[in-house]
Amino acid sequence: MQEYDAIIIGAGHNGLVCAAYLLKAGYKVLLLEKREIPGGAATTEELMPEDAPGFKFSPCAINHVFIHLGPVVQELELERHGLEYLFCDPVVFCPHPDGSYFLAHRSVEKTCSEIEQFNPRDAKKYAEYIDFWQHIIRLVTPVFNAPPKSIIDIIGNYDISKLKDVFSLTGSTDGTLDLIRSILTSATDQLEEYFDSEFVKAPLARLAGELSSPPSQKTMSIGAMMLALRHHPGMARPKGGTGALTDALVRCVRSLGGEILTDKAIKQILVDGDRAVGVRLTNGEEFRAKRGVISSLDAKRVFLHLMDEKDVDSGLRERVDRRIINRNEAILKIDCALSEAPRFEHHNHRDEYMMGSVLIADSVNQVELAHTDPEIGRIPIDDPSMYSVVPSLLDPTLAPEGRHTLWIEYFVPYQIAGKEGTGMKGTGWTEELKNEVADRVLQKYATYAPNLQNSIIARHIESPPELEDRTGMLGGNYYHLDMTFDQMMCFRPLPEIANYKTPIEGLYLTGAGTHPGGSISGLPGRNCARIFLQEQRSLTQTLSDAGDSIKSVAKSVFGD
Ligand SMILES: Cc1cc2nc3c(=O)[nH]c(=O)nc-3n(C[C@H](O)[C@H](O)[C@H](O)COP(=O)(O)OP(=O)(O)OC[C@H]3O[C@@H](n4cnc5c(N)ncnc54)[C@H](O)[C@@H]3O)c2cc1C
The missing domain is CATH 3.30.70 (Alpha-Beta Plaits)
Incomplete structure (x- = not known):
């Protein structure tokens, strides 16, 4: 039987991204995918070959926004592996029953001109609204790009310009409190505060609700990011459909020596003592991993469906079952x-x-x-x-x-x-x-x-x-688990398993059910790989990495 360093359950884009980073670090990796093709919710397929030959559809994800907030495309050199992003402009159109319409271009200025023909006041407020959310995006991007409980990694991602940004947004204690108040409110409340016209408010509410909550939900004003992100860094689609991202990742993984087997549904994660040692498929086949099993399926599927009851602490089982909300x-x-x-x-x-x-x-x-x-x-x-x-x-x-x-x-x-x-x-x-x-x-x-x-x-x-x-x-559930505020960052999916590690040694979680969550970003895959690799390193190496990170922050704050 072949033995691997790591086995990854599921060849969705996060599983593939995670595999690529481990392979780059020299580990031997196997990806096992239940479907006949890799990609998960990131595929492009001829859904109707008989009735509509030659038409290609992306049956799940279509618009890629969050992936442009991280370095996955560049670090994995996905363009060299055939990925070409086509950026959308305009980014949003919403016709209104009264004949007006909302048309957002990539440029905020051009968008304001479009709004101005129907409501000059809302056009002015739109620029303010997007500016506010752009600050928040710059503030949270470093958090998205790090394991959510790894403070050193998070701090390491900030530089002086980002810190200055935070201060410019708050200015004073009351400013800071008001910023927190804005985050705690709902998209609807914030839209009411800024705008008068329904033709502006309705599409903004719709986009805010893309984080799987009604726009009136308190603490979810953050959904407004969904529109601001379309202005910057922008919204794009891979030429050839979302599946072209998967194709590029598959080429990347294979070029690094990774193995991807399709039509391989995992039935059980195998545990020996307190350690995950491999997987058993629905057809009875088994594969073993020396250093870890990484699941890109969410915690509910992992702990409630793929593990023997005796291998999971009953308290954790109950919390996964009842406290994680879908x-x-x-x-x-x-x-x-x-x-x-x-x-x-x-x-x-x-x-x-x-x-x-x-x-x-x-x-x-x-x-x-x-x-x-x-x-x-x-x-x-x-x-x-x-x-x-x-x-x-x-x-x-x-x-x-x-x-x-x-x-x-x-x-x-x-x-x-x-x-x-x-x-x-x-x-x-x-x-x-x-x-x-x-x-x-x-x-x-x-x-x-x-x-x-x-x-x-x-x-x-x-x-x-x-x-x-x-x-x-x-x-x-299109994000594996709901993307409400109480299930984001170091709460996703639960505080005790939020940093991609689990109480079972050698068992890791990645995918949309982990920080920073659902969507095409590759960040759960990249962050999980970071934790996996840190776990393999000696303490001295880890401390030296942390030191480098602090040095780079200090350099950006205080100069050389
Ligand atoms: C209809 C729809 C529209 C969406 N639109 C967008 C969009 O426009 N933009 C955007 O950013 N996001 C969108 N999303 C969300 C986004 O597609 C997902 O959050 C993201 O693709 C999840 O990637 P993943 O790799 O974490 O998980 P998945 O893509 O779910 O990958 C998990 C993989 O595991 C495999 N698997 C499952 N069970 C087993 C098993 N037992 N054994 C082996 N393999 C298994 C699955 O087949 C799959 O390949 C959409 C989702 C849906 C459903």
Whole structure:
């Protein structure tokens, strides 16, 4: 039997990133993936080869924002491995029922000019709002780029300009307290404070809610980052679709000698004494690791499904089961092959509207229901709000010449109230229901782009239980675990297992269920690799690394 230094469970982008860093450090690594292809929620596939040949879809992640906050692309030289990012500009378009619209360009100034034609006051406030959130982004980026409990690593990521930034934002004790107050409030409260117009507030609320919470949720004003980030560092898509990121990572891993085996579903993590020593697959095959098993599946799947009860402390099992919260929000995913791109006739149509995200968000209240209904098991079907993209407009390689692709994400419950025990996996979802809901969502879209209905060549609808089956994400949770404030940073997934290590020696966690969380960033993979490598090093080496880090901070604060 082959023995590896490390086995990584799951070849999603975080598993691949983690593998690449370990390989670079000279370790022998095996990745085991349950699907027939690597990538997890970062793939591009021909979803309808018979009805729509030549159309390529990214069935999960489409817009890459967070990856540009870290050094993964550069450090792993992914461009050399074939990755090419196409940046979106404009970044967001949202038509409003009264004929106005929100159009955000990468440039804040240009965005303000767009807002100004409908509301000069809101245009001015927009610049202030984005400036505030850009400061916060600069403040938290060093934290994203380090294990959340590794203070030395975090401090090491700050330099004098970032510290100056913090002071410029707060200025005084009251300024600091007011900053904290802003973070503790909700997106809705903050939007009310800044803006008057619904055509500005509704799309901003929709984007803030992309962190899986209703915009009214206190402590989640941080969701506003989702828009600010689209201005800087920007939002991009790999040429060829999200799967092109995975392809580049696979090439990188293989070029470093890593092994990736697909169609290998792990059934159990093997523990000997107090140490994780390998894995057993569903087909009975076993693989052994000398230095560690790293799971890119979240803590619930690891401790409740992949481990023998006797190998996990009962207190930890209970905390993982009951204290880590996944509410009921999931995604109904709609992918369409189109004969022509949507035309926003009532809004002075320009093709550039579709370069970034196209949001259907008529009011803050509609967006609120888009989240609160799913939480209590209801489908917010009366007036659907949605997030969509026409990926082929920025990247024509995704569809046959002159044709287009449409990507829609619509929040729905995983478990439908009153339908427990029926339909797919007992969730209440059926083929008929998912198609009915998709019809309604597309009808709503067509109120803005009337040519849509006649341009659909074929469509692929995936309900939450189907998404769960394909990706393994529990309850179809698109971030593995909810991204609420109490489950972020050193609380993700629980304080005692937040630094990628677990009480079982040699067992590590990475992936969206760890800091800094879901989305395409590669940072959970990179941070976890850092902890794994620190664990392998001698104490002297670790202290010397820490010293280097402090020296570099001191240098940036006090100069040479
Ligand atoms: C519909 C949807 C839309 C999204 N849109 C965006 C977006 O536009 N932008 C963005 O930044 N993020 C988006 N996200 C979130 C983002 O895709 C994920 O947070 C991210 O891809 C997670 O990566 P990961 O590597 O941590 O986990 P995963 O991609 O989930 O990888 C885990 C891997 O483990 C494998 N696996 C599972 N169980 C087993 C097992 N027992 N044995 C072996 N292998 C196993 C899975 O098949 C998978 O390959 C979206 C997610 C969804 C679902």
